[in-house]
Amino acid sequence: MPEAKATSESQSQPGASSVSYEGVSKRYGSSGALAVDDLTLEVPAGEICVLVGPSGCGKTTAMRMVNRTVEMTAGDIRIGGESVRDKDPPQLRREIGYVIQQIGLFPHRTIAENIGAVPQLLGWKKDRTQARTTELLELIGLDPELGERYPAQLSGGQQQRVGVARALAADPLVMLMDEPFGAIDPISRERLQNEFLRLQAQVRKTVLFVTHDIDEAIKMGDRIAIMKEGGRVEQYATPAEVLMAPATEFVEDFVGADRALKRLALMRVSDIDLWEAPLAHVGQASAEVRAKLAEPDVEVPYPLLVDSERRPLGWLSQRDLRSETVPAKPDSPLGPLLDRDDIMRDALADLLQGEAQYAAVVDHEGRIDGVLSIEIISEFLKSPEAKTEEHSAVERPHG
Amino acid sequence: MIAAPVLASFDGAFEFIFTPQTSNVTGGKGVGGIDQVLELALTQLEVTVMALALALVIALPAGLYFGHRGAGEFVALGLGNAGRAVPELALIALMAAVIGVGGLNLTVALAVLGIPPILTNTFVGIRQVDRASVEAARGLGMTEFEIVRKVEAPMAIQSIFTGIRTATINIVATATIAPLAGVATLGEFILGENVYGPDGVLAGAILVALLALALEFSLAGLQRVLTSKGLKLRPA
Amino acid sequence: MASPVLLAAAGQVGEGFIQERSSDTLPCQAKPSHLFCWDWASENIDRYGTPALQQLELVLISVVLGFVVAFALALLAHRRRWLRPPLLAGTGILYAIPSIAFFLLLLPLTGRSRETAIIALSAYTLQIIYRNVTVGLDNVPESAKDSARGMGMTNRQILWRVELPLATPEIIGGLRIATVSTIAIATLAVFAGAGGLGTQILGEGNLHFPTTILIAGGIVVAMAFAFDAVLLTIQYFATPWRRAVSS
Numbered sequence: 007m008p009e010a011k012a013t014s015e016s017q018s019q020p021g022a023s024s025v026s027y028e029g030v031s032k033r034y035g036s037s038g039a040l041a042v043d044d045l046t047l048e049v050p051a052g053e054i055c056v057l058v059g060p061s062g063c064g065k066t067t068a069m070r071m072v073n074r075t076v077e078m079t080a081g082d083i084r085i086g087g088e089s090v091r092d093k094d095p096p097q098l099r100r101e102i103g104y105v106i107q108q109i110g111l112f113p114h115r116t117i118a119e120n121i122g123a124v125p126q127l128l129g130w131k132k133d134r135t136q137a138r139t140t141e142l143l144e145l146i147g148l149d150p151e152l153g154e155r156y157p158a159q160l161s162g163g164q165q166q167r168v169g170v171a172r173a174l175a176a177d178p179l180v181m182l183m184d185e186p187f188g189a190i191d192p193i194s195r196e197r198l199q200n201e202f203l204r205l206q207a208q209v210r211k212t213v214l215f216v217t218h219d220i221d222e223a224i225k226m227g228d229r230i231a232i233m234k235e236g237g238r239v240e241q242y243a244t245p246a247e248v249l250m251a252p253a254t255e256f257v258e259d260f261v262g263a264d265r266a267l268k269r270l271a272l273m274r275v276s277d278i279d280l281w282e283a284p285l286a287h288v289g290q291a292s293a294e295v296r297a298k299l300a301e302p303d304v305e306v307p308y309p310l311l312v313d314s315e316r317r318p319l320g321w322l323s324q325r326d327l328r329s330e331t332v333p334a335k336p337d338s339p340l341g342p343l344l345d346r347d348d349i350m351r352d353a354l355a356d357l358l359q360g361e362a363q364y365a366a367v368v369d370h371e372g373r374i375d376g377v378l379s380i381e382i383i384s385e386f387l388k389s390p391e392a393k394t395e396e397h398s399a400v401e402r403p404h405g
Numbered sequence: 406m407i408a409a410p411v412l413a414s415f416d417g418a419f420e421f422i423f424t425p426q427t428s429n430v431t432g433g434k435g436v437g438g439i440d441q442v443l444e445l446a447l448t449q450l451e452v453t454v455m456a457l458a459l460a461l462v463i464a465l466p467a468g469l470y471f472g473h474r475g476a477g478e479f480v481a482l483g484l485g486n487a488g489r490a491v492p493e494l495a496l497i498a499l500m501a502a503v504i505g506v507g508g509l510n511l512t513v514a515l516a517v518l519g520i521p522p523i524l525t526n527t528f529v530g531i532r533q534v535d536r537a538s539v540e541a542a543r544g545l546g547m548t549e550f551e552i553v554r555k556v557e558a559p560m561a562i563q564s565i566f567t568g569i570r571t572a573t574i575n576i577v578a579t580a581t582i583a584p585l586a587g588v589a590t591l592g593e594f595i596l597g598e599n600v601y602g603p604d605g606v607l608a609g610a611i612l613v614a615l616l617a618l619a620l621e622f623s624l625a626g627l628q629r630v631l632t633s634k635g636l637k638l639r640p641a
Numbered sequence: 642m643a644s645p646v647l648l649a650a651a652g653q654v655g656e657g658f659i660q661e662r663s664s665d666t667l668p669c670q671a672k673p674s675h676l677f678c679w680d681w682a683s684e685n686i687d688r689y690g691t692p693a694l695q696q697l698e699l700v701l702i703s704v705v706l707g708f709v710v711a712f713a714l715a716l717l718a719h720r721r722r723w724l725r726p727p728l729l730a731g732t733g734i735l736y737a738i739p740s741i742a743f744f745l746l747l748l749p750l751t752g753r754s755r756e757t758a759i760i761a762l763s764a765y766t767l768q769i770i771y772r773n774v775t776v777g778l779d780n781v782p783e784s785a786k787d788s789a790r791g792m793g794m795t796n797r798q799i800l801w802r803v804e805l806p807l808a809t810p811e812i813i814g815g816l817r818i819a820t821v822s823t824i825a826i827a828t829l830a831v832f833a834g835a836g837g838l839g840t841q842i843l844g845e846g847n848l849h850f851p852t853t854i855l856i857a858g859g860i861v862v863a864m865a866f867a868f869d870a871v872l873l874t875i876q877y878f879a880t881p882w883r884r885a886v887s888s
């Protein structure tokens with residue numbers, strides 16, 4: 007769907023280009039304070055880079071220097087190797103998608119005309135624009151019929167999605183998004199975030215995303231740049247790195263004291279080594295099970311009753327094992343049942359809620375995979391292996 | 406009672422409009438009739454349209470430019486205020502006395518009257534356009550000129566048209582007393598009671614009112630046509 | 642002194658001047674080229690007093706009357722949206738009709754009198770004031786009305802204690818525009834037989850005397866600005882929470 011662009015540079019992917027800041031600064035007035043201070047960072051093509059920080063840290067200014075709605079006072083920005091100064095600003099902006107917080111749809115034009123604004127500026131033929139508009143409306147999950155309505159007839163969430171579609175219309179190489187989901191209620195915001203991530207998985211644009219919300223940054227970003235007042239970047243790394251190894255005290259404070267918990271949002275249950283519980287089948291001799299329990303390296307001191315397909319049925323107690331054979335109905339209920347693909351944070355929540363120490367983890371067919379406990383989670387967070395976990399941008403879990 | 410003489414006056418006036426008659430005041434001179442009426446009405450219309458065009462050419466670009474830039478608020482608003490305070494009678498009389506009579510002078514004087522409302526309303530209208538739409542337009546890659554043409558002006562159209570309508574009303578009203586400046590409009594009837602008689606005066610008043618209303622309705626219709634449907638909707 | 646021949650060629654001077662009469666011996670008002678005759682002005686300044694007061698009186702009565710009617714109409718249409726298009730159109734028609742025509746159309750009914758002028762002038766102010774009151778009320782933030790309703794205020798209380806105070810800048814703005822415009826238009830009251838400074842401009846048929854036109858016109862403009870300033874001050878003090886926004 008994104009048109010393949012012939013590129014000679016390794017910096018570009020089909021439909022996207024890298025963005026690099028080279029010593030970029032912005033000073034207001036001849037002796038004013040620096041809004042952005044000597045910023046150098048590279049956003050690889052097809053990735054989402056989130057600029058995050060408190061108000062006044064220069065994140066929005068930094069983003070807007072890419073499409074020159076703010077002019078830099080020093081340094082250079084390159085898109086796919088080409089300097090942004092090489093083109094006339096209006097020309098440059100027609101190749102960059104721009105989404106702002108207040109959306110800014112044109113109330114006097116229909117939704118279709120709004121989306122087709124940049125194609126029209128670029129001189130596309132009418133049918134091509136129409137086809138693209140329909141395509142985009144479907145992509146953002148809106149009925150193509152809505153194209154004939156006016157912005158005033160749409161809800162806030164719908165308008166926000168149209169804003170994103172409008173930015174994507176001319177298939178830009180780079181997208182700039184300035185707190186695009188800021189003005190929306192938290193429930194709709196989460197939905198929009200998820201939808202955008204799904205969209206990104208398909209279109210793979212290079213995105214510069216500004217927010218003041220660290221949780222949003224962690225969720226959305228392939229890389230995060232944490233900025234401080236005065237326009238300096240304190241750390242530029244993947245969300246996992248920022249959470250596990252904050253570079254400075256500022257980053258630590260900004261991320262928050264609960265960063266360990268935040269890390270759990272980035273992992274799935276399948277990412278860590280689970281413990282194993284001794285398995286028992288109905289009708290099996292109890293003596294066998296007791297023998298397994300007695301083994302020295304047993305990890306979970308309770309046997310798990312499973313059926314012939316290795317699906318868990320419940321936990322066995324000492325009383326259950328007093329009879330000759332393993333009974334069909336175990337004493338203790340199964341308790342929380344987790345899936346390998348569950349997000350670790352949610353798994354922990356289930357464990358705590360179920361007041362259970364151990365929870366059985368099953369695979370896609372419901373067969374036992376291992377056992378998770380709170381102890382495993384906390385040990386993992388402390389261990390050195392945890393620090394080498396990496397996840398690709400597209401496969402990151404989202405709720 | 407009151408009704409009878411009133412009806413009689415209006416009756417006389419209508420007759421004046423349609424049939425030429427010998428003036429019952431000066432005696433012997435042919436006055437009234439549809440031909441004379443049309444001639445004077447056309448002159449008034451002509452003068453109004455020319456003056457309005459001149460005022461538009463000057464005030465509309467200025468209002469759009471300064472409104473877009475956000476500069477010159479004091480001048481734009483002050484001019485609007487000052488324009489309202491000038492008595493048209495004095496303006497026409499002064500013009501006639503000092504600069505001289507004639508169509509060109511009159512048109513310029515009338516255009517001067519029309520500039521303040523257009524300038525002020527255009528300026529205010531553009532200033533009140535939602536900043537987010539303007540910023541989005543700029544970010545999409547429109548040039549400043551395109552932003553004014555495609556976004557700000559269409560969104561400010563109601564305000565701009567209000568200014569144009571007010572200007573037209575002012576110009577038409579003042580064009581009525583144009584005979585004082587040597588240009589024969591419908592005011593000829595109104596100001597020349599000693600020639601056209603009370604019937605003529607009343608006829609003139611009726612005709613002027615009709616002309617003004619016709620222009621106002623036309624402009625109102627034009628406004629409705631030019632205003633985007635999206636702007637008239639109430640938010641969902 | 643410019644050569645008499647040149648002046649004659651420019652057509653600015655009548656026969657009499659070529660006969661080398663000193664300009665001092667002719668009275669100022671006989672020379673159409675003179676813009677302002679100070680002597681004449683100082684001698685004749687009293688004749689403007691009464692007409693000015695007449696005009697002022699007409700304006701005050703008309704604006705007050707117009708305000709009362711327009712305000713009532715706006716309140717009526719405030720919660721009855723269906724009334725708005727007809728009222729806007731109706732007041733619009735009255736606004737569009739040139740005042741001279743209005744005066745003369747009323748003559749058969751009310752004769753050459755102050756009443757004629759007042760009716761026509763009030764009619765002119767209706768749309769301005771009606772529109773400003775309506776817009777002012779519409780622009781009251783929903784949140785203010787919501788909390789008032791939540792407190793237990795009745796609709797009438799909300800109107801008088803919340804909506805109207807918040808709409809005050811817009812309303813006074815409308816009054817300003819109406820007043821300034823009416824002062825200027827009232828110059829034409831002479832056509833309604835109601836006096837006013839228009840009498841001085843039209844004079845005894847002598848339209849080519851700039852001095853009197855300037856004085857009369859100047860007084861009108863001065864009165865207009867004076868009232869504008871007064872109303873602006875009132876607007877400023879009436880809304881301590883929001884310093885005057887231009888109308």
